[in-house]
Amino acid sequence: MKANKIKGLLAIGCTCMLIGGCSNSTTINNASDVLFTVGETTVTRGDEYDLVKNANGSTLTIELVRQAIMDEEIGRTEEIQKEAEEQYDSNASSVDNYEESLKEAGYKDKDDYIEKVIIPTIQQEKLLDQYFTDAKEEITKTYKPTIAKILECDTREDAKNALSALQDGKDEATVWDTYSRESANFSNEEIVVSTLMEETLPTYVINTLYSQDEAGIVDEVMTDDESEDGPYYVAILVSKDYDENKEKIQENLTLRNSDQIDNDCLVYYMKKHNLEFHDQEIFDSIRSTNPEYIVNHPELAEEEGQ
Structure with missing residues:
Protein backbone atom coordinates (compact mmCIF):
# COMPACT_ATOMS: atom_id res chain seq x y z
CA MET A 1 0.00 0.00 0.00
CA LYS A 2 1.45 3.36 -1.02
CA ALA A 3 1.14 6.80 0.55
CA ASN A 4 -1.96 7.69 -1.47
CA LYS A 5 -3.72 4.65 0.02
CA ILE A 6 -2.92 5.97 3.49
CA LYS A 7 -4.52 9.27 2.51
CA GLY A 8 -7.64 7.43 1.55
CA LEU A 9 -7.81 5.52 4.80
CA LEU A 10 -7.40 8.65 6.87
CA ALA A 11 -10.00 10.59 4.94
CA ILE A 12 -12.79 8.09 5.54
CA GLY A 13 -15.22 9.45 8.13
CA CYS A 14 -12.58 11.36 10.08
CA THR A 15 -10.68 14.60 10.20
CA CYS A 16 -7.17 13.66 9.17
CA MET A 17 -5.33 13.58 5.82
CA LEU A 18 -1.70 13.22 4.81
CA ILE A 19 -1.38 15.83 2.07
CA GLY A 20 -0.34 19.46 2.12
CA GLY A 21 -0.19 21.49 5.31
CA CYS A 22 -2.49 22.62 8.06
CA SER A 23 -5.46 24.53 6.68
CA ASN A 24 -8.98 25.49 7.62
CA SER A 25 -11.54 23.04 8.95
CA THR A 26 -12.24 20.18 6.58
CA THR A 27 -15.67 19.30 5.26
CA ILE A 28 -17.40 16.10 4.20
CA ASN A 29 -19.38 15.14 1.15
CA ASN A 30 -23.15 15.16 1.48
CA ALA A 31 -22.99 17.27 4.64
CA SER A 32 -26.53 18.49 4.01
CA ASP A 33 -28.00 14.97 3.84
CA VAL A 34 -30.66 14.62 6.52
CA LEU A 35 -30.16 11.93 9.16
CA PHE A 36 -33.43 12.54 10.99
CA THR A 37 -36.02 15.17 11.85
CA VAL A 38 -37.79 15.71 15.17
CA GLY A 39 -40.48 18.37 14.98
CA GLU A 40 -38.81 21.44 13.55
CA THR A 41 -35.30 20.16 14.28
CA THR A 42 -33.32 18.51 11.48
CA VAL A 43 -29.95 16.82 11.96
CA THR A 44 -27.68 16.37 8.95
CA ARG A 45 -24.52 14.40 8.23
CA GLY A 46 -22.60 17.62 8.69
CA ASP A 47 -24.03 17.96 12.20
CA GLU A 48 -23.01 14.39 12.96
CA TYR A 49 -19.50 15.02 11.67
CA ASP A 50 -19.09 18.14 13.81
CA LEU A 51 -20.43 16.34 16.88
CA VAL A 52 -18.00 13.45 16.53
CA LYS A 53 -15.09 15.79 15.79
CA ASN A 54 -15.75 18.07 18.71
CA ALA A 55 -16.41 15.25 21.16
CA ASN A 56 -13.55 12.90 20.33
CA GLY A 57 -12.11 13.96 17.02
CA SER A 58 -8.42 14.04 17.87
CA THR A 59 -8.50 10.63 19.57
CA LEU A 60 -10.34 9.03 16.67
CA THR A 61 -7.96 10.68 14.24
CA ILE A 62 -4.90 9.26 15.96
CA GLU A 63 -6.44 5.78 16.01
CA LEU A 64 -7.07 6.05 12.27
CA VAL A 65 -3.50 7.23 11.77
CA ARG A 66 -2.24 4.28 13.78
CA GLN A 67 -4.28 1.82 11.74
CA ALA A 68 -3.20 3.36 8.44
CA ILE A 69 0.45 3.11 9.48
CA MET A 70 0.03 -0.54 10.47
CA ASP A 71 -1.68 -1.34 7.17
CA GLU A 72 1.13 0.39 5.30
CA GLU A 73 4.06 -1.03 7.25
CA ILE A 74 2.76 -4.50 8.14
CA GLY A 75 -0.23 -5.09 5.87
CA ARG A 76 -2.91 -7.75 6.18
CA THR A 77 -1.15 -10.77 4.77
CA GLU A 78 -2.41 -14.33 4.54
CA GLU A 79 -0.03 -15.17 7.39
CA ILE A 80 -1.61 -12.52 9.63
CA GLN A 81 -5.11 -13.64 8.66
CA LYS A 82 -4.22 -17.22 9.53
CA GLU A 83 -2.73 -16.18 12.87
CA ALA A 84 -5.86 -14.15 13.63
CA GLU A 85 -8.13 -17.10 12.82
CA GLU A 86 -6.08 -19.32 15.13
CA GLN A 87 -6.29 -16.78 17.94
CA TYR A 88 -10.03 -16.52 17.51
CA ASP A 89 -10.47 -20.30 17.56
CA SER A 90 -8.34 -20.51 20.70
CA ASN A 91 -10.44 -17.85 22.44
CA ALA A 92 -13.71 -19.36 21.30
CA SER A 93 -12.77 -22.85 22.47
CA SER A 94 -12.72 -21.74 26.10
CA VAL A 95 -15.92 -19.62 26.11
CA ASP A 96 -19.47 -20.85 25.53
CA ASN A 97 -21.44 -19.00 22.85
CA TYR A 98 -18.39 -16.86 22.11
CA GLU A 99 -19.67 -15.37 18.86
CA GLU A 100 -22.99 -14.48 20.46
CA SER A 101 -21.19 -12.60 23.21
CA LEU A 102 -19.27 -10.65 20.57
CA LYS A 103 -22.52 -9.70 18.87
CA GLU A 104 -23.84 -8.48 22.20
CA ALA A 105 -20.69 -6.36 22.50
CA GLY A 106 -21.47 -4.70 19.16
CA TYR A 107 -19.61 -6.78 16.59
CA LYS A 108 -21.48 -8.14 13.57
CA ASP A 109 -19.92 -11.58 13.67
CA LYS A 110 -16.67 -13.51 13.93
CA ASP A 111 -15.16 -11.88 10.84
CA ASP A 112 -15.99 -8.40 12.09
CA TYR A 113 -14.26 -9.06 15.41
CA ILE A 114 -11.20 -10.55 13.71
CA GLU A 115 -11.00 -7.57 11.37
CA LYS A 116 -11.44 -4.87 14.01
CA VAL A 117 -9.68 -6.37 17.03
CA ILE A 118 -7.46 -9.38 16.46
CA ILE A 119 -5.74 -8.31 13.25
CA PRO A 120 -4.88 -4.79 14.55
CA THR A 121 -3.47 -6.37 17.72
CA ILE A 122 -1.23 -8.65 15.69
CA GLN A 123 -0.22 -5.76 13.45
CA GLN A 124 0.71 -3.65 16.47
CA GLU A 125 2.95 -6.40 17.85
CA LYS A 126 4.69 -6.82 14.50
CA LEU A 127 5.05 -3.07 14.05
CA LEU A 128 6.77 -2.83 17.43
CA ASP A 129 9.17 -5.61 16.43
CA GLN A 130 9.91 -3.75 13.21
CA TYR A 131 10.34 -0.47 15.08
CA PHE A 132 13.13 -1.89 17.22
CA THR A 133 14.97 -2.72 14.01
CA ASP A 134 14.15 0.39 11.98
CA ALA A 135 14.74 2.88 14.79
CA LYS A 136 17.97 1.44 16.18
CA GLU A 137 19.84 4.76 16.18
CA GLU A 138 16.96 6.69 17.71
CA ILE A 139 16.37 4.10 20.43
CA THR A 140 20.02 3.87 21.43
CA LYS A 141 20.36 7.65 21.52
CA THR A 142 17.25 8.07 23.66
CA TYR A 143 17.50 5.12 26.04
CA LYS A 144 21.25 4.30 26.03
CA PRO A 145 20.70 0.56 26.54
CA LYS A 240 26.54 -2.68 24.39
CA ASP A 241 25.89 -4.50 21.10
CA TYR A 242 22.34 -3.46 20.22
CA ASP A 243 21.83 -6.00 17.44
CA GLU A 244 23.02 -8.87 19.60
CA ASN A 245 20.71 -7.88 22.47
CA LYS A 246 17.78 -6.39 20.56
CA GLU A 247 15.19 -8.84 21.89
CA LYS A 248 16.28 -8.31 25.49
CA ILE A 249 16.29 -4.54 25.04
CA GLN A 250 12.85 -4.53 23.42
CA GLU A 251 11.37 -6.72 26.13
CA ASN A 252 12.88 -4.66 28.93
CA LEU A 253 12.03 -1.20 27.60
CA THR A 254 8.50 -2.26 26.75
CA LEU A 255 8.04 -3.81 30.17
CA ARG A 256 9.32 -0.69 31.94
CA ASN A 257 7.15 1.79 30.02
CA SER A 258 4.98 0.26 27.32
CA ASP A 259 2.97 3.46 26.81
CA GLN A 260 6.10 5.51 26.12
CA ILE A 261 7.55 2.90 23.75
CA ASP A 262 4.25 2.58 21.85
CA ASN A 263 4.15 6.36 21.54
CA ASP A 264 7.76 6.49 20.33
CA CYS A 265 6.90 3.87 17.73
CA LEU A 266 3.90 5.81 16.47
CA VAL A 267 5.83 9.08 16.24
CA TYR A 268 8.68 7.36 14.39
CA TYR A 269 6.37 6.16 11.61
CA MET A 270 4.45 9.45 11.56
CA LYS A 271 7.76 11.10 10.74
CA LYS A 272 8.59 8.46 8.16
CA HIS A 273 5.35 9.15 6.31
CA ASN A 274 5.52 12.94 6.82
CA LEU A 275 2.12 13.04 8.50
CA GLU A 276 0.24 16.34 8.43
CA PHE A 277 -3.18 17.32 9.76
CA HIS A 278 -5.54 19.41 7.64
CA ASP A 279 -8.31 20.24 10.03
CA GLN A 280 -7.38 23.29 12.11
CA GLU A 281 -9.45 22.25 15.11
CA ILE A 282 -7.95 18.77 15.11
CA PHE A 283 -4.48 20.27 14.68
CA ASP A 284 -5.01 22.57 17.67
CA SER A 285 -6.42 19.76 19.81
CA ILE A 286 -3.54 17.42 19.08
CA ARG A 287 -1.07 20.25 19.58
CA SER A 288 -2.40 20.79 23.10
CA THR A 289 -2.36 17.12 24.11
CA ASN A 290 0.37 15.45 22.03
CA PRO A 291 2.50 18.07 20.28
CA GLU A 292 4.99 15.34 19.33
CA TYR A 293 2.39 14.13 16.80
CA ILE A 294 2.72 17.39 14.85
CA VAL A 295 5.84 15.92 13.29
CA ASN A 296 6.34 18.68 10.72
CA HIS A 297 6.60 21.18 13.60
CA PRO A 298 9.04 19.58 16.07
CA GLU A 299 9.49 22.90 17.84
CA LEU A 300 6.01 22.48 19.32
CA ALA A 301 7.09 19.38 21.26
CA GLU A 302 10.25 21.19 22.37
CA GLU A 303 8.19 24.11 23.66
CA GLU A 304 5.97 21.70 25.60
CA GLY A 305 9.02 20.11 27.20
CA GLN A 306 10.40 23.41 28.47
Whole structure:
Protein backbone atom coordinates (compact mmCIF):
# COMPACT_ATOMS: atom_id res chain seq x y z
CA MET A 1 0.00 0.00 0.00
CA LYS A 2 1.45 3.36 -1.02
CA ALA A 3 1.14 6.80 0.55
CA ASN A 4 -1.96 7.69 -1.47
CA LYS A 5 -3.72 4.65 0.02
CA ILE A 6 -2.92 5.97 3.49
CA LYS A 7 -4.52 9.27 2.51
CA GLY A 8 -7.64 7.43 1.55
CA LEU A 9 -7.81 5.52 4.80
CA LEU A 10 -7.40 8.65 6.87
CA ALA A 11 -10.00 10.59 4.94
CA ILE A 12 -12.79 8.09 5.54
CA GLY A 13 -15.22 9.45 8.13
CA CYS A 14 -12.58 11.36 10.08
CA THR A 15 -10.68 14.60 10.20
CA CYS A 16 -7.17 13.66 9.17
CA MET A 17 -5.33 13.58 5.82
CA LEU A 18 -1.70 13.22 4.81
CA ILE A 19 -1.38 15.83 2.07
CA GLY A 20 -0.34 19.46 2.12
CA GLY A 21 -0.19 21.49 5.31
CA CYS A 22 -2.49 22.62 8.06
CA SER A 23 -5.46 24.53 6.68
CA ASN A 24 -8.98 25.49 7.62
CA SER A 25 -11.54 23.04 8.95
CA THR A 26 -12.24 20.18 6.58
CA THR A 27 -15.67 19.30 5.26
CA ILE A 28 -17.40 16.10 4.20
CA ASN A 29 -19.38 15.14 1.15
CA ASN A 30 -23.15 15.16 1.48
CA ALA A 31 -22.99 17.27 4.64
CA SER A 32 -26.53 18.49 4.01
CA ASP A 33 -28.00 14.97 3.84
CA VAL A 34 -30.66 14.62 6.52
CA LEU A 35 -30.16 11.93 9.16
CA PHE A 36 -33.43 12.54 10.99
CA THR A 37 -36.02 15.17 11.85
CA VAL A 38 -37.79 15.71 15.17
CA GLY A 39 -40.48 18.37 14.98
CA GLU A 40 -38.81 21.44 13.55
CA THR A 41 -35.30 20.16 14.28
CA THR A 42 -33.32 18.51 11.48
CA VAL A 43 -29.95 16.82 11.96
CA THR A 44 -27.68 16.37 8.95
CA ARG A 45 -24.52 14.40 8.23
CA GLY A 46 -22.60 17.62 8.69
CA ASP A 47 -24.03 17.96 12.20
CA GLU A 48 -23.01 14.39 12.96
CA TYR A 49 -19.50 15.02 11.67
CA ASP A 50 -19.09 18.14 13.81
CA LEU A 51 -20.43 16.34 16.88
CA VAL A 52 -18.00 13.45 16.53
CA LYS A 53 -15.09 15.79 15.79
CA ASN A 54 -15.75 18.07 18.71
CA ALA A 55 -16.41 15.25 21.16
CA ASN A 56 -13.55 12.90 20.33
CA GLY A 57 -12.11 13.96 17.02
CA SER A 58 -8.42 14.04 17.87
CA THR A 59 -8.50 10.63 19.57
CA LEU A 60 -10.34 9.03 16.67
CA THR A 61 -7.96 10.68 14.24
CA ILE A 62 -4.90 9.26 15.96
CA GLU A 63 -6.44 5.78 16.01
CA LEU A 64 -7.07 6.05 12.27
CA VAL A 65 -3.50 7.23 11.77
CA ARG A 66 -2.24 4.28 13.78
CA GLN A 67 -4.28 1.82 11.74
CA ALA A 68 -3.20 3.36 8.44
CA ILE A 69 0.45 3.11 9.48
CA MET A 70 0.03 -0.54 10.47
CA ASP A 71 -1.68 -1.34 7.17
CA GLU A 72 1.13 0.39 5.30
CA GLU A 73 4.06 -1.03 7.25
CA ILE A 74 2.76 -4.50 8.14
CA GLY A 75 -0.23 -5.09 5.87
CA ARG A 76 -2.91 -7.75 6.18
CA THR A 77 -1.15 -10.77 4.77
CA GLU A 78 -2.41 -14.33 4.54
CA GLU A 79 -0.03 -15.17 7.39
CA ILE A 80 -1.61 -12.52 9.63
CA GLN A 81 -5.11 -13.64 8.66
CA LYS A 82 -4.22 -17.22 9.53
CA GLU A 83 -2.73 -16.18 12.87
CA ALA A 84 -5.86 -14.15 13.63
CA GLU A 85 -8.13 -17.10 12.82
CA GLU A 86 -6.08 -19.32 15.13
CA GLN A 87 -6.29 -16.78 17.94
CA TYR A 88 -10.03 -16.52 17.51
CA ASP A 89 -10.47 -20.30 17.56
CA SER A 90 -8.34 -20.51 20.70
CA ASN A 91 -10.44 -17.85 22.44
CA ALA A 92 -13.71 -19.36 21.30
CA SER A 93 -12.77 -22.85 22.47
CA SER A 94 -12.72 -21.74 26.10
CA VAL A 95 -15.92 -19.62 26.11
CA ASP A 96 -19.47 -20.85 25.53
CA ASN A 97 -21.44 -19.00 22.85
CA TYR A 98 -18.39 -16.86 22.11
CA GLU A 99 -19.67 -15.37 18.86
CA GLU A 100 -22.99 -14.48 20.46
CA SER A 101 -21.19 -12.60 23.21
CA LEU A 102 -19.27 -10.65 20.57
CA LYS A 103 -22.52 -9.70 18.87
CA GLU A 104 -23.84 -8.48 22.20
CA ALA A 105 -20.69 -6.36 22.50
CA GLY A 106 -21.47 -4.70 19.16
CA TYR A 107 -19.61 -6.78 16.59
CA LYS A 108 -21.48 -8.14 13.57
CA ASP A 109 -19.92 -11.58 13.67
CA LYS A 110 -16.67 -13.51 13.93
CA ASP A 111 -15.16 -11.88 10.84
CA ASP A 112 -15.99 -8.40 12.09
CA TYR A 113 -14.26 -9.06 15.41
CA ILE A 114 -11.20 -10.55 13.71
CA GLU A 115 -11.00 -7.57 11.37
CA LYS A 116 -11.44 -4.87 14.01
CA VAL A 117 -9.68 -6.37 17.03
CA ILE A 118 -7.46 -9.38 16.46
CA ILE A 119 -5.74 -8.31 13.25
CA PRO A 120 -4.88 -4.79 14.55
CA THR A 121 -3.47 -6.37 17.72
CA ILE A 122 -1.23 -8.65 15.69
CA GLN A 123 -0.22 -5.76 13.45
CA GLN A 124 0.71 -3.65 16.47
CA GLU A 125 2.95 -6.40 17.85
CA LYS A 126 4.69 -6.82 14.50
CA LEU A 127 5.05 -3.07 14.05
CA LEU A 128 6.77 -2.83 17.43
CA ASP A 129 9.17 -5.61 16.43
CA GLN A 130 9.91 -3.75 13.21
CA TYR A 131 10.34 -0.47 15.08
CA PHE A 132 13.13 -1.89 17.22
CA THR A 133 14.97 -2.72 14.01
CA ASP A 134 14.15 0.39 11.98
CA ALA A 135 14.74 2.88 14.79
CA LYS A 136 17.97 1.44 16.18
CA GLU A 137 19.84 4.76 16.18
CA GLU A 138 16.96 6.69 17.71
CA ILE A 139 16.37 4.10 20.43
CA THR A 140 20.02 3.87 21.43
CA LYS A 141 20.36 7.65 21.52
CA THR A 142 17.25 8.07 23.66
CA TYR A 143 17.50 5.12 26.04
CA LYS A 144 21.25 4.30 26.03
CA PRO A 145 20.70 0.56 26.54
CA THR A 146 23.50 -1.70 27.74
CA ILE A 147 23.76 -5.14 29.30
CA ALA A 148 25.52 -4.91 32.64
CA LYS A 149 25.92 -6.14 36.21
CA ILE A 150 25.44 -3.61 38.99
CA LEU A 151 26.89 -3.92 42.50
CA GLU A 152 25.31 -1.53 45.00
CA CYS A 153 27.26 -0.79 48.20
CA ASP A 154 26.51 1.10 51.40
CA THR A 155 29.85 2.90 51.68
CA ARG A 156 32.51 4.19 49.34
CA GLU A 157 35.04 2.00 51.15
CA ASP A 158 33.00 -1.13 50.42
CA ALA A 159 32.72 -0.11 46.79
CA LYS A 160 36.47 0.50 46.51
CA ASN A 161 37.21 -2.90 48.03
CA ALA A 162 34.69 -4.56 45.76
CA LEU A 163 36.17 -2.89 42.69
CA SER A 164 39.69 -3.98 43.68
CA ALA A 165 38.50 -7.54 44.27
CA LEU A 166 36.87 -7.73 40.84
CA GLN A 167 39.94 -6.24 39.16
CA ASP A 168 42.06 -8.87 40.93
CA GLY A 169 39.89 -11.58 39.40
CA LYS A 170 38.03 -12.62 42.54
CA ASP A 171 34.87 -14.67 42.14
CA GLU A 172 32.00 -12.33 41.24
CA ALA A 173 29.41 -14.14 43.32
CA THR A 174 31.64 -13.88 46.37
CA VAL A 175 32.27 -10.17 45.78
CA TRP A 176 28.54 -9.53 45.52
CA ASP A 177 27.81 -11.55 48.66
CA THR A 178 30.52 -9.70 50.57
CA TYR A 179 29.92 -6.10 49.57
CA SER A 180 26.34 -5.76 48.31
CA ARG A 181 24.16 -3.62 50.55
CA GLU A 182 21.27 -5.36 52.26
CA SER A 183 18.63 -3.27 50.50
CA ALA A 184 20.32 -3.43 47.09
CA ASN A 185 18.10 -3.13 44.00
CA PHE A 186 20.44 -5.35 41.98
CA SER A 187 21.95 -8.80 42.31
CA ASN A 188 24.79 -10.57 40.51
CA GLU A 189 22.77 -10.92 37.31
CA GLU A 190 22.96 -9.39 33.87
CA ILE A 191 20.30 -6.71 33.36
CA VAL A 192 19.35 -4.22 30.68
CA VAL A 193 20.40 -0.77 31.87
CA SER A 194 18.68 2.22 30.26
CA THR A 195 17.50 5.74 30.92
CA LEU A 196 14.16 4.26 32.01
CA MET A 197 15.94 3.21 35.22
CA GLU A 198 16.76 6.73 36.36
CA GLU A 199 14.56 6.39 39.44
CA THR A 200 16.63 3.46 40.76
CA LEU A 201 20.05 4.07 39.21
CA PRO A 202 21.99 7.36 38.96
CA THR A 203 22.13 8.91 35.51
CA TYR A 204 25.91 9.00 35.82
CA VAL A 205 26.06 5.20 36.04
CA ILE A 206 23.79 4.80 33.02
CA ASN A 207 25.82 7.27 30.96
CA THR A 208 29.16 5.81 32.02
CA LEU A 209 28.16 2.30 30.99
CA TYR A 210 26.86 3.56 27.65
CA SER A 211 30.00 5.59 26.94
CA GLN A 212 32.37 2.70 27.70
CA ASP A 213 33.59 1.17 24.44
CA GLU A 214 34.77 -2.24 25.59
CA ALA A 215 33.07 -4.83 27.76
CA GLY A 216 34.56 -5.18 31.24
CA ILE A 217 34.72 -3.61 34.68
CA VAL A 218 34.05 0.12 34.92
CA ASP A 219 37.24 1.49 36.45
CA GLU A 220 35.69 3.78 39.07
CA VAL A 221 33.33 3.88 41.99
CA MET A 222 30.17 5.72 40.99
CA THR A 223 27.46 7.49 42.92
CA ASP A 224 24.68 10.02 42.57
CA ASP A 225 26.23 13.50 42.44
CA GLU A 226 23.33 14.83 44.51
CA SER A 227 23.84 12.34 47.34
CA GLU A 228 26.60 12.45 49.95
CA ASP A 229 25.48 9.28 51.68
CA GLY A 230 25.52 6.76 48.86
CA PRO A 231 24.71 4.23 47.74
CA TYR A 232 27.88 3.63 45.77
CA TYR A 233 28.06 1.57 42.61
CA VAL A 234 30.48 -0.76 40.92
CA ALA A 235 29.52 -1.97 37.45
CA ILE A 236 30.56 -4.49 34.82
CA LEU A 237 29.67 -3.76 31.21
CA VAL A 238 28.70 -7.09 29.65
CA SER A 239 27.71 -5.79 26.21
CA LYS A 240 26.54 -2.68 24.39
CA ASP A 241 25.89 -4.50 21.10
CA TYR A 242 22.34 -3.46 20.22
CA ASP A 243 21.83 -6.00 17.44
CA GLU A 244 23.02 -8.87 19.60
CA ASN A 245 20.71 -7.88 22.47
CA LYS A 246 17.78 -6.39 20.56
CA GLU A 247 15.19 -8.84 21.89
CA LYS A 248 16.28 -8.31 25.49
CA ILE A 249 16.29 -4.54 25.04
CA GLN A 250 12.85 -4.53 23.42
CA GLU A 251 11.37 -6.72 26.13
CA ASN A 252 12.88 -4.66 28.93
CA LEU A 253 12.03 -1.20 27.60
CA THR A 254 8.50 -2.26 26.75
CA LEU A 255 8.04 -3.81 30.17
CA ARG A 256 9.32 -0.69 31.94
CA ASN A 257 7.15 1.79 30.02
CA SER A 258 4.98 0.26 27.32
CA ASP A 259 2.97 3.46 26.81
CA GLN A 260 6.10 5.51 26.12
CA ILE A 261 7.55 2.90 23.75
CA ASP A 262 4.25 2.58 21.85
CA ASN A 263 4.15 6.36 21.54
CA ASP A 264 7.76 6.49 20.33
CA CYS A 265 6.90 3.87 17.73
CA LEU A 266 3.90 5.81 16.47
CA VAL A 267 5.83 9.08 16.24
CA TYR A 268 8.68 7.36 14.39
CA TYR A 269 6.37 6.16 11.61
CA MET A 270 4.45 9.45 11.56
CA LYS A 271 7.76 11.10 10.74
CA LYS A 272 8.59 8.46 8.16
CA HIS A 273 5.35 9.15 6.31
CA ASN A 274 5.52 12.94 6.82
CA LEU A 275 2.12 13.04 8.50
CA GLU A 276 0.24 16.34 8.43
CA PHE A 277 -3.18 17.32 9.76
CA HIS A 278 -5.54 19.41 7.64
CA ASP A 279 -8.31 20.24 10.03
CA GLN A 280 -7.38 23.29 12.11
CA GLU A 281 -9.45 22.25 15.11
CA ILE A 282 -7.95 18.77 15.11
CA PHE A 283 -4.48 20.27 14.68
CA ASP A 284 -5.01 22.57 17.67
CA SER A 285 -6.42 19.76 19.81
CA ILE A 286 -3.54 17.42 19.08
CA ARG A 287 -1.07 20.25 19.58
CA SER A 288 -2.40 20.79 23.10
CA THR A 289 -2.36 17.12 24.11
CA ASN A 290 0.37 15.45 22.03
CA PRO A 291 2.50 18.07 20.28
CA GLU A 292 4.99 15.34 19.33
CA TYR A 293 2.39 14.13 16.80
CA ILE A 294 2.72 17.39 14.85
CA VAL A 295 5.84 15.92 13.29
CA ASN A 296 6.34 18.68 10.72
CA HIS A 297 6.60 21.18 13.60
CA PRO A 298 9.04 19.58 16.07
CA GLU A 299 9.49 22.90 17.84
CA LEU A 300 6.01 22.48 19.32
CA ALA A 301 7.09 19.38 21.26
CA GLU A 302 10.25 21.19 22.37
CA GLU A 303 8.19 24.11 23.66
CA GLU A 304 5.97 21.70 25.60
CA GLY A 305 9.02 20.11 27.20
CA GLN A 306 10.40 23.41 28.47
